[in-house]
Structures are given as C-alpha cells and as structure tokens.
Amino acid sequence: MSKRPLDTDPVATLSAPAVEPANPSAPRLMTLNMGPQHPSTHGVLRIMLELEGETIRKALPDIGFLHTGIEKQCEVNTWQQAVTLTDRVDYLSNLSNNLVYALAVEKLLQLEIPARAQWTRVLLAELTRINSHLVWLGTHALDIGAMTMFFYCFREREDILRLFEMVSGQRMMTSYIRPGGLALEPPRGWDKAVGKFIKAFPSKVDQYEALLDANPIWKRRTQGVGFISLEDMLDLGVTGPMIRGAGLKWDIRKSEPYSSYEKFTFEIPTRKENDVYARYQVRLAEMRESAKIVVQALEGMPGGAWQADAPHVVLPDREKMKTQMEALIYHFKIVTEGYRVPAGEVYQAIESPRGEIAYYIVSDGTSKPYRVHMRTPSFGNLQALPVLLKDTLIADSIAALGSMDFVLGDTDR
C-alpha cells in the first residue's frame, strides 16, 4: 500500500499545471468554488474564484440555477395572466415589476390612467423601494457581521408587507398594479396605516445610521472596498445605486418620468467615493427620499376612479357584473379569451430599487403577448462582477458582492 505524500494538497493539485512552469517564481493559483449555496450570495449564484494566496485574480460568475422560463411562460398566458409572472421575477420588488409591465401594456393599448391610480402606484413603488433597501441593508450588514441590523430592518419590512397585504391580500406576490389601473380599491383606513408608518420611518433610519455610520468595524469593512470605475460600470451595463455611488446623477424617475413622477419633489442622492460605504449611504438617503415621496403622495392623493374607463380591459365591478348584462359580457370575454392588444412593440424602462428595469413587449394583436423580454437590473449589474472582484481580498469580496444588491430570481428569470 503506497502512502500519500503529506505535502500534496488535493485542491491545489487540481489546478496546478501538469508540467512544472518554466518560471519557478510564477504564482501558484488555486481554484475555489463559491456557491451556489453560499449564504452571502443571496440566492443560487456560483462563482469560480482563482486565488493567489488570499487575493482574487479572476472571478467567473455562473448563473442560471434559478432560471424558470418566465419569458416563455408569458407567451402562453393571456396579457392579464402574465401579471402574476412579473411578481416572481424580482421577489423583493414585486410592485416595481407589476408597474413596468402595466406601463408597457398600457402604452400599447394607449390607455389613459386616472390620477388616483397613478399616485397610488407611485406610493406603492416607493414603499417597494424602502422594502427592498431594508432587506438589502439587513442582509448586507449580516454578511459583514452586524447582526442587530437584520432584526431592525426586518421589523420595518414587516410593517410594509402588512401594508401590501392590506391592499392586495398578499404580502409578496401582490399582482396589485395591473394594466388599466389597480386590482382593487385601497381599503378604508389604509392611508391612515401608511401615514402612521411613514411618519415614524425617518426616525428608524436615524437608528440604522446611529448603529452603522460611525461604527469603526463597519467603516473598516466598507470604506475603500469594492471600487469599480464609472467608465467600466457604464460600459458593462451597471445601473442604479451602484452608479449613483460613483457620482453619476442619473435616475429614470427624473430623466424619463413615468406614472406622474414629475409632480413629486425629491432629490437624487449621489456620492463620489465609489466604494461599498458610498453605496450604503446612497441607499439610506434613497430611503429618506422615498419616505418624502410617500408623504407627498398621501397628502396630495387625488380622488376619483382607480381604474381606467376601459371596460374591454378592466374587469367589471362584482356588483355590476351581477346586475348588468354588458358588464357580464365583458367579464366573460376578459376571463375566457382575454383582451386583445394592438400589434406593436414598446420598451418601457423604470427605476427599480436595483436600477434600470425595462420590459420589451411585442404584440401581434392577439390576446397573448408575442414576446416579453425583461431587461433586469440584476443581470446587468452582475456582469460587472469579474471586474469588481479582480485583485481584491477574498474577505472583502463578501462586502463587495453585497453592495451590488442583486436578486438571483431577477438575474435568471
């Protein structure tokens, strides 16, 4: 029986070249597989790391573990049924996905949406942004070792999910924003519940800042970590808080306003430092700005209809359906056949919590979408990972990864 030499490291031998390199001082690289079940990858992301000691020389992301064929599914469902699929793309900002789909379909249908529905959409989109940033802050801090943050953030997130449940009956898979308006009228007392939450929220952000802003461990782990140049980010398709953390003042809510965002006053927070700490500051400032928008939406909420005057698209009121023949016919047509959308193509982009989310929708004039392409921010951002992780320490890679705030459901669709 031959004895194995003690100095043979099984992992190192895998990646070592079969023949000795000509230059004996050439670095000895080790290949390490991270994920797909690594807790700090927030989902099923696999990264192949090539390490020289503790330094990452090359990082190769491997995605697709969460691919569920949502774009294909959209093609066999009616326009109305596809709304429920958009929830499941980015499961932390469902209402943003509902919104961009609804806006795109309404553009094709050339529907006029009442002011009340538009303002409610803005309110919900901003609550979604706060919700998503809270999950990001909690889990990102947890990765870096600040466990308390997780409980603080999920405390507020629970309140927001309760508000979503009040309007839609669902905590996460809301399907509340639909082509033509909203699914239901917001219930009585909902605005009061939102008002109560949003009044207390800025003081909660103060709490987060008190815990982290001057925390020496947090600063050492985040400042100067995860640098990637703005030119690289633009070239690689990175959007959202990552890019604003590098000083570029670009937000689709301002540059291409949708759903009456032009009527709200808010700032686009930017930082120059372009590191993990800057991205943290941008997201915290965005939560404060979102809270301001929610307050404005609550105070100026117009009255009136919450659905478009389009009986061929919007499901009729239950009461009318049971008493009026036209309403019953429309209901039957929409449910059995679905409404038809005029042939054409649109590209609708909005600012999701993670960056630019855009749906490219092609209709051939039937009651099912011909093609729905989802340009998701996580897919675009993740492409910059090899550049972001190059020549960083493996311990810093966790902080750098977390600062991208990707959702794998959003990446793989």
Add this chain to the structure above:
Amino acid sequence: MTHHAILETHEAHGETTLIAAPEKIVDLCRYLKSDEKFLRLSGITAVDWHPAEPRFEVVYHLHSIERNQRVRIKCRLGSDRAEIESVYSVWRAADWYEREVFDMFGVGFRNHPNLVRILMPVDWEGHPLRKDYPVHGYKYSYPNE
C-alpha cells in the same frame, strides 16, 4: 456610412426604431457610441417570427444619458444563416446579452469571446424561446402529459 447601414426607420409610441443591415451592425453601433453619445447598451434580445422569413430579429436597445434618448436597432436574420457579428468590441455589456440570445434562440455571434450557454445547462439541447420549442419540453416532459 450610416446611410448604407440603416434600411428603414420607424416612429411609434414615442420610440425610434432603426432597421439595420446585419453585416453593418458593428460599424453602426460604433458610430452611435462614439459620435452620437449612446454610451449605454441597455440590452440585446431577439424575437422569433417562425414560420415567417426572415425568422429572427435581433433587437438592440441603446441609451444615451447625455441626450436622454433611447433608440432601438433591429437586424433581421433568416433561419438558414442565423448569425451576426458580435458588438462586444463596442460595449462589453454585450457579452452576457449575446450569450443569452444564443442560449435562448440559437442565434450565433461571430467573434464573441466566449459564446456558451448562460441560463440553461451547457449540455441542454434546443433553444427554449424559439416558437417551435414546446412549453413543456420535448425530451424532459412527463410521458403521460
């Protein structure tokens, strides 16, 4: 140069669409990026018009932050030669988008640095977003379905 590359233009829903000659796509994109300030490639995707010909449309969405403008470029490819030059040399963002189109539609991209499947497993057969690809799969479906 651009006069030869652009075959048609459309305006609809406030969006501009250029139909471009597939063999000129890299020149056109390089011109739009350097001279017209379309620094961002928002995405690349495709549409399958099976059984019509030309079967595939490769769709590029360009965005200029400076001009606050978007433009869509479409290239039509027949099923006999579903291949186009990669625009990776213009925007590095094209890398994953082209891999996705290759994976889902089977459209090839010449001179792409690493054209392998991205969402489906590497040994997968067929291209799921083609219109003749069944929703329940032809090989991995349940026998009684």
